[in-house]
Amino acid sequence: MSSTRLREHVDAESKLDEDTVNHRVELRLWLRLLTCANLIEAEIRKRLRENFDTTLPRFDLMAQLERAPDGILLGELSRRMMVSNGNVTGLVERLVQEGLIERQVSERDRRAALVRLTERGAAVFAKMARAHSDWVAELLAGLSAQDQKALWSRLGDLKLSVRVATEGDGDAMAQPDPEEDR
Amino acid sequence: MSSTRLREHVDAESKLDEDTVNHRVELRLWLRLLTCANLIEAEIRKRLRENFDTTLPRFDLMAQLERAPDGILLGELSRRMMVSNGNVTGLVERLVQEGLIERQVSERDRRAALVRLTERGAAVFAKMARAHSDWVAELLAGLSAQDQKALWSRLGDLKLSVRVATEGDGDAMAQPDPEEDR
DNA sequence: CCGAATTAGTTTAAGGTTAAAGGAAATCGC
């Protein structure tokens, strides 16, 4: 599966020299997209650390819990965060340690565990979420509301393009999109 | 510095309830941008692993070296990759181990070390770069060349916005933009 | 020259991340 899934390179002998196929536009777009995401993410990580002594993954996890007041299973959490199970195990461990979330083995299914914010966790998260929201707005302040919407829309096309290109690709790619739920 | 650098909250007593300031558009844009970047990055990481048994950071490092045939100092490498010095130390170590790059202590300054691709490293990278380029093009294939250019352009505005909002922020934020050099 | 400050890299401690292997509970098919 891995050797042929890229493209059909049936034209191995093609006169249209394969080496000259230079996807410059695509590459430049991808690199700029990555730069933007990295710049913003780095700044947010830095501020979370400086202002709240926490990390982005922890913040993201708590954001998921805030939207599920009745708790959520670890597996579901893992799916929504788009990270591995093992990753969630560790994050949850640390947040429980900090007293910001609590975990509770399910009654009906003793393999499963529910996690939810503690009261303190909810209070702390509320503060962080406000700040986070302000930070993002500050970083994007150079774009008009119109520009922002236009960009958002175009990124929707991009997302679709990527999904189409990768679907059926790996196993269980039916990952729910975290952003749309917000 | 950290408490006032966000915004001037001079209107602490403002009747326009601060809590109701909901930067929804900005947040949605940021989340979608992040989703797009993560989807593409995850797919590229996966393919690098499956097809070349390597990682994105290693690929990125080699990409920098390919553009500097005469070698490059570790510090400069760190700056161009926008990662910490210590990070580069480890990556270089592993790539040297694999025989893909070589390091050489500078004659004139015995603190400094030059790294460059080995012959084998250059050959391996050439293959990877071709594949990588094809992958990116494949993932973005759903967008017309026009859409791609438009998106690239808008992301330029975004990048500028972020740079303006963060400049002077931390120390030495004058990081050269990796993408523009390409 | 020589002490102070700067600069290039490394080390360390802590954490985030994954794939793969594994343990334990629940479910499925007879």
Added chain:
DNA sequence: GCGATTTCCTTTAACCTTAAACTAATTCGG
């Protein structure tokens, strides 16, 4: 019922990443 399979989660090994502390070499000011 009960063995096989699936599902939920944890563990492990390896890697990536950073900030902060550190080492060693260079440069700067007298």
